[in-house]
Amino acid sequence: MVCRNWRTEDGKIAWPRFIASIIGGILMLFAFTSVFGFVFQALWNWLMPSLFHLAEITYYEAFGLMILARLLTGGFCHHHGHHGYRRSSRYGNSCRSEEFENWQHYDAWWNAEGKDAFQKFAESQGAESKPRKSKKKVT
Helix, strand or coil, rough: CCCCCHHCCCCEEEEEHHHHHHHHHHHHHHHHHHHHHHHHHHHHHHHHHHHCCCCCCCHHHHHHHHHHHHHHHHCCCCCCCCCCCCCCCHCCCCCHHHHHHCCCCHHHHHEEEHHHHHHHHHHHCCCCCCCCCCCCCCC
């Protein structure tokens, strides 16, 4: 699926913009990995020999260690969530804004109808209509 930003007003794919985005993404990936590889190498060569008496490494060894570490800690899959939890694909796809359009007027709806509807529901369930107080920890 092609993102809406790569389409013209009549719905056709704007190929020059699409190809430029792909090439730009590849160049940014190359630049990021190159810089990160050099930073990784510099940190390794600065800390590891003095702390653990390990040998210094080359750029390619540092790059290989980065790839190995990434494989061991989660692979190369793109997850939309952070820190071990995943969002539903309903919210994770940044190219599809149809779902987000449903939430555009949520605050106005909540102020107009949502609070009252929630209060009626809470009362029908036997719950208090007042918000709960947060519990303070005693130290």
